[in-house]
Amino acid sequence: MKTLIIEDEKAALRNLKAVINEVSAGLEIIGETDSIVDTIEWFQTHPMPELVFMDIHLADGSAFEVFEHVEVKCPIIFTTAYDEYALRAFHVNSIAYLLKPINRNDLQNALDKLETLCGTAGGQTPPFDFMKVMHELKKEESYKTHFLVPAKGDKLIPISVNDILFFYISDGIVKAVDRHADAYIFSQSLDELVELLNPRDFFRVNRQYLIAKKAITDVSLWFNGRLVINLKVPVPEKIIVSKAKVSEFKDWF
The missing domain is CATH 2.40.50.40 (OB fold (Dihydrolipoamide Acetyltransferase, E2P))
Incomplete structure (x- = not known):
C-alpha cells in the first residue's frame, strides 16, 4: 500500500518507520514531508497515495490547513502528542488517531480497522469507494441517540x-x-x-x-x-x- 508520511520530528519519524516495518510489510513509503507547504506541493505533484500518516503539529502550523488547499481522497492515520483534536480529525477521512510515542499494538489496531473498512488484506489497494464508506460512518455518527x-x-x-x-x-x-x-x-x-x-x-x-x-x-x-x-x-x-x-x-x- 503506497504510503505518505507527514512528520516534522526526526525522532518521531524514525520511530514510526520502525514500527511500520515491524507491523506491516505491505506498506510502501513513497514520500515524506515535514511542513504544510511541502505537503500541499507533494499532493499537487504526485498521484494520491493509498494511506497517509499525518502529524497534526507541523513546523509551519496545523496540518488541518492542508485540507483547505487540497482534497485528500485516501484514509488518514493521525499521529500526535496531543489528544484534543480527535473529533476534528474524524471529519477529514481519519480512521485512527494515534498518540505518540506510537507503539506496535496501536498501529496494528489502526491497520486492522483499515482492513475491515476497505478490504486491504495482503496490502491490496483500498477500493475506490473509500470516501463513500467514510461518508456512511460519519452519517451514522450523526443519528440521534x-x-x-x-x-x-x-x-x-x-x-x-x-x-x-x-x-x-x-x-x-x-x-x-x-x-x-x-x-x-x-x-x-x-x-x-x-x-x-x-x-x-x-x-x-x-x-x-x-x-x-x-x-x-x-x-x-x-x-x-x-x-x-x-x-x-x-x-x-x-x-x-x-x-x-x-x-x-x-x-x-
Whole structure:
C-alpha cells in the first residue's frame, strides 16, 4: 500500500518507520514531508497515495490547513502528542488517531480497522469507494441517540433512543412508547424521525408506525400477503405491513 508520511520530528519519524516495518510489510513509503507547504506541493505533484500518516503539529502550523488547499481522497492515520483534536480529525477521512510515542499494538489496531473498512488484506489497494464508506460512518455518527420531550409541568426530560420501542401517530399527535410501555409526545413528524434515527434500528412499516427492531417478538402472516408485527409491549392496534413493503421489511430485519 503506497504510503505518505507527514512528520516534522526526526525522532518521531524514525520511530514510526520502525514500527511500520515491524507491523506491516505491505506498506510502501513513497514520500515524506515535514511542513504544510511541502505537503500541499507533494499532493499537487504526485498521484494520491493509498494511506497517509499525518502529524497534526507541523513546523509551519496545523496540518488541518492542508485540507483547505487540497482534497485528500485516501484514509488518514493521525499521529500526535496531543489528544484534543480527535473529533476534528474524524471529519477529514481519519480512521485512527494515534498518540505518540506510537507503539506496535496501536498501529496494528489502526491497520486492522483499515482492513475491515476497505478490504486491504495482503496490502491490496483500498477500493475506490473509500470516501463513500467514510461518508456512511460519519452519517451514522450523526443519528440521534437522545431526545428531550415534554413532561408534566414545565419540564423537559431526556429519553434514550435505546429505550424506545416504537413511534406512532394518534389523532395527529406523534408518540413514542418505551420498554416500560410509557408513552411520550414528540414534536417531530414520523417523516422527520425517519431521517433522525438509524435505519438499521428503526423501520417505517406504514403511515402510522415506526418500529424498533429490538421491539419485535414475532411476525404473523396476514391476509393478501401482508404481515402483522407483534411487539413486546401492547399497541393501540394491529401493526400491519402492506404486501408492497413485505420484501423491504424482510431485507431490513
